[in-house]
Amino acid sequence: MTKFILRIQFLLTAFFVLAVSGFAQQVNSEIVLYKVTTDAEGREQLVEADSVQQNDLLEYQLIYNNTGSTAITSLKAVLPVPKEMKLIMPENQAEAFTPKVSLNSTSWSAYPIMEEAPGSDPLKKPVDERLYRFLQWNIATLEPGSQHILKARMRVL
DSSP states (O other), rough: OHHHHHHHHHHHHHHHHHGGGGGTTEEEEEEEEEEEEEOOTTOEEEOOOOOOOTTTTEEEEEEEOSSSSOOOEEEEEEEEEOEEEEEETTTOOGGGGOEEESSSSSSSSSOOEEEEEOOOOOSEEEOOOOOOOEEEEEEEEOOOOOOEEEEEEEOOO
């Protein structure tokens, strides 16, 4: 399973760097992968993931720091969803921090993506979350000296 994590981290790093390459002189970026566990009292804890197993819940944190002297506007962060993962969208996420989702990195939509459902009422149904392949956030402004952390959870299939 370690090879699986390394492959995911390499893929994520490649996309993450591409998303911020235009601001390379001014933005430090980092991806951190955590496994979501619960303690004896049932409280969630995040522990760094050095290996994963089927059904593990993971949290990716994309951390952007503006180290420059000017604000960055319209920064787009893109995170791929590996085929071995299922996106888990939180129910209480503020709309401003809800990413757009995509099945192909070309067409973006608000969550959930809807598809035609022949013979059903209503005529559309949500696309299975196992089919989502990309998340995209738009950070409107990243002020000098500030940090923005984006989070996404996925379950290992």
